[in-house]
Amino acid sequence: MPDPRVLVTTQYLSPDDEVDALLRAEGCQTLHSPWSGHREPGELAGLLSGVDAAIVGADPFTAAVLEAAPRLRVISRTGVGYDAIDVAAAAKLGITVCNTPGVNRNSVAETTLMLMLMSARRAAENLEDVRVGNWRRLPGVELRGATLGLIGCGRIGQAVADLALAFGMRVLAYDPFPDLDFAQRAGVDFASADEVVERSDFLSLHLVLSDETRHWLNAERLARMKPTAHVINTARGGVLDQAALAAALAEGKLAGAGLDVIEGEPLAADSPLRQIPNCVVTPHIGGSTVQARRRSGIEAAHNVLRVLKGEAPRNVVNPQVLQQAVP
């Protein structure tokens, strides 16, 4: 294909980085339009109208947007979660969707531990005290000896388990597709969802967001947790009922929460979560390290180049497209 055009919307990729150089060295023309959480109606469809490939972050690729992209052959997600892309609509239109699983597992696992430690040591309140001139020295709890419950024990859940075990925690996990080899090797116990929710001192969410998992941690499950427990979410905001969490924290039914992801990012100016002292919120920085960004950008570019050359990319999330392509 002569001079394929590649739209790049991932916020941290720029026209003068090595990812762009890699694409240009293979004859691609690049067009950058970073996604920062908002676009005017019709803007994305307009950008896509003349491109062959897109390297994307969290932009919403709805069916309507995809239908306005007659040349588009591949959407290459930098990172893991592709819940913002209508994968079924892409498949119908013959557009390959691929992602880069694993590139940010260590970065997200470290973010998870950071949020656990911040919640355990009441970091938000203690830091605010220093900022406003107080010196109350609010006490926290140790991680050693506490039980961590993982909801979802795939790549990131397993990396979190490894770190938590090194901290001396017990680790329980719920996953409908449990990796029993990992559990045995690492010393993790799989249990039912109810048991994990009820026994955890720290409950950490690492499952994929889908229609089935939306608001997985709802008011009913939150009510079954220990009142001394902490909720950590580095998966997707939508797997947690935020209003129910805010109510449980405000009523003292949980000890604290650490959230890297929010339903409807960025966090609304009037969100009750901003007013809750024992809730730490970070702006979706789980995969935001130099190392993870570099790996995801390069791998996403290679996936685009593979599709443009008629080869299979490394991780296709709608493989029915490839089957359709076979004559």
Ligand SMILES: NC(=O)C1=CN([C@@H]2O[C@H](COP(=O)(O)OP(=O)(O)OC[C@H]3O[C@@H](n4cnc5c(N)ncnc54)[C@H](O)[C@@H]3O)[C@@H](O)[C@H]2O)C=CC1
């Ligand atoms: N905060 C951040 O910056 C980042 C967030 N993420 C999020 O983390 C999620 C997990 O990523 P990975 O571990 O790499 O994915 P993965 O696919 O390796 O693991 C997901 C696990 O969830 C399990 N699962 C599916 N349905 C479940 C259910 N109903 N209950 C419990 N477990 C269930 C799967 O069996 C799988 O083991 C991604 O889908 C993404 O949304 C990923 C990277 C960065």
Ligand SMILES: O=CC(=O)O
């Ligand atoms: O949220 C980031 C991702 O890689 O998924």
